[in-house]
Amino acid sequence: MTHNLFKLMFNFYPPYWATGIIVRKVSPDYREVIVHMKMRWYNRNYVNTHFGGSLYSMTDPFFMLMLMQILGKEYIVWDKAAHIDFIKPGRGTVTAKFVINEKQIEQIISNTAAGQKYLPEFAVDIKDQAGEKVASVIKTVYIRKKGD
Numbered sequence: 001m002t003h004n005l006f007k008l009m010f011n012f013y014p015p016y017w018a019t020g021i022i023v024r025k026v027s028p029d030y031r032e033v034i035v036h037m038k039m040r041w042y043n044r045n046y047v048n049t050h051f052g053g054s055l056y057s058m059t060d061p062f063f064m065l066m067l068m069q070i071l072g073k074e075y076i077v078w079d080k081a082a083h084i085d086f087i088k089p090g091r092g093t094v095t096a097k098f099v100i101n102e103k104q105i106e107q108i109i110s111n112t113a114a115g116q117k118y119l120p121e122f123a124v125d126i127k128d129q130a131g132e133k134v135a136s137v138i139k140t141v142y143i144r145k146k147g148d
Contacts, residue, residue: 050090
């Protein structure tokens with residue numbers, strides 16, 4: 001799948017579209033994705049800040065999907081676990097920038113070469129318009145090279 005089609009599909013995917021989550025950038029090599037969410041009446045909570053579920057939703061599938069594209073069909077990639085730490089109330093537009101670097105990819109390939117599972121953790125911060133951290137998310141991803 002091309003990076004532009006990936007971006008387009010997410011921006012029209014009802015769970016994202018309906019919550020105001022927008023994929024702004026997908027790099028051609030899938031190593032960087034930038035996601036925004038504007039504050040709307042339907043994604044704010046009782047105290048007029050971003051609903052925590054929406055903040056988590058904007059981070060949910062990206063590391064897994066990026067790795068599926070980077071590693072290819074020879075690998076099984078699943079989300080295994082997640083932890084979100086709410087740091088301060090989120091207001092206005094919030095942004096999450098997902099990055100997977102070459103060292104992480106090399107570690108995945110090395111740690112799965114014999115067919116064993118590997119459970120790396122990936123971190124992403126959600127920041128407000130001032131660049132201040134609103135929440136931190138750590139995703140654990142299950143990765144295994146498929147058998148022959």
